[in-house]
Amino acid sequence: MNENIIPHTFQISIKDRRVGNKHNSFLIWFTGLSGSGKSTIANAVELELFNKGIKTYILDGDNIRKGINKDLSFSPEDRTENIRRIAETANLMIDAGLVVLAAFVSPYKKDRENIKNIVKDVNFVEVYVNTSIEECEKRDVKGLYKKARAGEIQNMTGISAPYQAPESADIDIKTENTTVEVAVKQIIDFITPKLKLENE
Ligand SMILES: Nc1ncnc2c1ncn2[C@@H]1O[C@H](COP(=O)(O)OS(=O)(=O)O)[C@@H](OP(=O)(O)O)[C@H]1O
Numbered sequence: 176m177n178e179n180i181i182p183h184t185f186q187i188s189i190k191d192r193r194v195g196n197k198h199n200s201f202l203i204w205f206t207g208l209s210g211s212g213k214s215t216i217a218n219a220v221e222l223e224l225f226n227k228g229i230k231t232y233i234l235d236g237d238n239i240r241k242g243i244n245k246d247l248s249f250s251p252e253d254r255t256e257n258i259r260r261i262a263e264t265a266n267l268m269i270d271a272g273l274v275v276l277a278a279f280v281s282p283y284k285k286d287r288e289n290i291k292n293i294v295k296d297v298n299f300v301e302v303y304v305n306t307s308i309e310e311c312e313k314r315d316v317k318g319l320y321k322k323a324r325a326g327e328i329q330n331m332t333g334i335s336a337p338y339q340a341p342e343s344a345d346i347d348i349k350t351e352n353t354t355v356e357v358a359v360k361q362i363i364d365f366i367t368p369k370l371k372l373e374n375e
C-alpha cells in the first residue's frame with residue numbers, strides 16, 4: 176500500500192551531487208520516427224558533453240527494451256508503460272546528478288506530457304528529431320519498414336501506428352536539411368545555460 180511507504184531522508188542530496196559534479200542534472204528527450212536520427216544525434220551530443228567533463232548517460236532501445244522493459248510490446252498501452260518506466264529511470268539518474276539523454280520513438284503526446292510530471296518541467300528538454308516518414312523509409316536503417324510493408328511487423332510507427340508530432344518542442348531538428356554537426360551545436364547551445372548551477 177502506497178500510504179505505508181514512508182521515504183527515508185538521505186544525507187547526500189541532489190544538490191550535493193550536482194555541486195560535486197559541478198553542473199546541473201536534467202533530461203534531454205529525443206522523440207521521432209524509427210530511423211529519424213535520434214540515436215545518431217544523442218550519441219554525438221553525449222560525446223561532446225563527455226569531452227567537456229559532464230557526467231552523462233544514454234537511455235535507448237538497446238539498454239531498455241532488451242533489459243528492464245523486455246516484457247513490453249508495441250501496443251499503445253505497452254508504449255505508455257515503456258515511456259513511464261524510462262521517465263522514472265531517468266528521474267533516478269537526474270537525482271544521481273547526471274545529464275540523461277533518452278532516445279525513444281515516444282509517439283504519443285500524453286506519454287511525453289507524463290514525462291514532465293515525473294521529472295518536473297524544469298528538468299525536461301524536448302528534442303523533436305523531425306524526419307519525414309518518406310525519408311525514414313528510404314533510410315530503413317534496420318529493414319523494419321520493409322518488413323512492416325510486407326505485413327511482417329504490426330503497429331509500426333508511421334505505417335500502421337500513429338506518430339503525434341510535438342507542436343512546441345524546445346528544439347526541432349529537420350534532419351533532411353540539417354547536418355548532425357549543426358544539430359549538435361543547436362542542442363549544445365540550448366542546454367549550456369541549463370548546465371550552470373544556481374549562484375554560479
Ligand atoms: N512496431 C514498431 N514501431 C516502432 N519501432 C519498432 C517497432 N518494432 C520494433 N521497433 C524498434 O524498436 C524501437 C522503438 O522502441 P521505443 O521503445 O523507442 O518505442 S516507443 O517509444 O515505445 O514507441 C525502434 O528503434 P529506433 O529505430 O532506434 O527508433 C525500432 O528499431
Ligand SMILES: Nc1ncnc2c1ncn2[C@@H]1O[C@H](COP(=O)(O)OP(=O)(O)O)[C@@H](O)[C@H]1O
Nearest residue numbers: 208209210211212213214215316350353354355
Ligand atoms: N542529419 C542527420 N541526423 C541524424 N541522422 C542522419 C542525418 N542524416 C542522415 N542520417 C542517418 O540516418 C540514420 C538514423 O538512424 P538512427 O540514429 O539509428 O535513428 P533512430 O535512433 O531515430 O532510429 C543513420 O544512418 C544516420 O547516419
